[in-house]
Amino acid sequence: MKPSKTLVALGLAGALLSTPALAQREGVSVGQNSVFTGLVSADQIEATALQQYRQVLREAAQQNALAPANNAQLQRLRAIATRIIPHAIDWNPRAKDWKWEVNLIGSKQVNAWCMPGGKIAFYTGILNQLKLSDDEVAAVMGHEIAHALREHARERAGKSAATNLGANVFSELLGLGTLGRTVVGGGVQLIGLSFSRENETDADLVGLELSARAGYDPRAAVTLWQKMNAAAQGAPPQWLSTHPSGSTRITGIERNLPKVMPLYERARGGG
Template sequence: MNSKIKYWLVACVAVVVVVGCATSPTGRKTIKLMGAEQMNAMGAEAYAQIKQEQTISKNAQATRYVACVARSITSVVGGEWEVTLFEDESANAFALPGGKIGVHTGLLDVAKNQSQLAAVIGHEVGHVLAEHSNERASASTLTNLGMTVVDAVAGAYGPATQQTAMSLLGLGTQVGLLLPFSRAHESEADIMGLAIMAKGGFDPRESVSLWQNMASQGGGAPPEFMSTHPSHATRIADLQAHIPEVMPEYQAAQRAGRKPSC
C-alpha cells in the first residue's frame, strides 16, 4: 500500500471516530463536522440569496398570519428568527441555520388552519434544532472522502476496475446512505415538530390532517426506498403514534394561556 492510500485510510478512520461521538436530540447517531458559527453564516448567506431570487409576498394579511404562527412556534424554542413569505405556488416551507424561516404562499392552500401551518413550521424548526444541515454537509464530506480512497485503491488495478468501483460506490452511497439519511431527518423533524407545536399551543392532531391534505393533492411519487421523504402513509402513521405523547404538552400550554389566535 503506497503512502497516499495509507494517508487517506487514516483520515477516514479519524473522521469515523469523530462521527461516533455525536448524537441527535432523539439519541440517533449523527455526523457533525461543521461549527455552529459556520453553519449560521451559511444559512444567512443562503437566505439572503433566496430573498434576492424569489418574490416576497406583498399580501400583508397573509404575511401577518404566517409571522404570528411562526412567532408562537419560535417563542418556545428561543432565539431570534426571521420569517419571510414568498410568492410560490408550491406547498413548501424551509428553515435554515441562523434562525431563518421561509414559507411559500402555496402552503396556505394546503395548511387549512393555524395548527396545520404550525405543524409545517415546527417541522422545519426541528430540522434546525437537530442540526440536520450540518449532518448533511458532513455526510457529503465523508462520502467524498470515501470515494477518494476507493478511487486511489481501485486505480492500482487499472482504469476499468477504477471506473466500475466508482460507479457502484456512487449508486450505493445514494441509495444506502444519503436517501435513507434524509428520511431519518424528516422523521426526526416530524416528531420534534410535533412537540414544538404542542408546546406552542397548537393542536398536534392537526398534523395528521395536514399530511392527509398533502396526500390528497395527488401527483406521482417515487417508491419510498428511492425517496428522500417518508411516504404520506408512513408519515401519518408515525405522527398518530406520537400524538398521545405530546397531548399533555398541548393541554399544559392551553392551561398556561398559550392559545394562539392568528
C-alpha cells in the same frame, strides 16, 4: 430585509423559558443528534445558509414576489413563529443566538422550509392550495424548524465530508489528485435538501412537540398530512418531493399524540 426584532427577542427569550434536560423532560424522545454533525462547523453551515437565504429573498424581490411586512399572510406566519420559537432552545442551545426570520414568497409551489440558523420561508401555494388552519401552519413550521434544530443539513454535510475524506485518500492512492477530489466531492445546497426517512420521522415528532408547547393542536399534523396526501394524487407538491408520506407517517404521528397532548392542554390553560 432585516430580521424581525420580535422574532429575535423571542429567540433569545427561549433561554429563559427552557425546560429540564431532554433526558428528563416530557414529550417525544428522538435521541441525540447524529455524530456526523461533528464533522462540519455549525458556524460554517449557518453562514452558508444565510448566504443562500439572502439570495432567495433577492430573487423573490426582483420578481415582486416577496411579501411586504404588512402582508396579512406574512403577519400570520410571524405570529405563529413567535409562539413556537421560545421552545426551540430545548432542542438546540445554539437557537438562542439565531437571528430568526420568517418570509413569504408568492409562488404556486406547495413548499416551506427552515434553513440552519432559523431562516424560514413559506410559499403562498402551501397556504392557499391546502387552505391551512393556524394549527396546520404550526405543524408545517414546527416540522421545518425541527430540521434546523436537529441539524439535519449539518448531518448531510458531515456525511458528505466523510465521503470526501475517503475520496481524497482514494484519489491520492490512484494519483488522481485534485481532479479526482472534485469529481467525487461536491458541496451541499441547503435549499431543497432531501433528508433521510429517519430525519423526516425525527422532524415529525419534534415538530409535533414544538407546536403543542406553543398551544397549537398537535392533532392538526394528521389533517395536514391527509391534505398533503390528497394533493399528491395529481402532481406531487414540491414539499412532498423529499418527504415520505402515507399511512405509515400518519400512524407514527398518531402513536405519539398521547405524549404531547398534555403539553398542548397545559399551554391552552387546561393543565
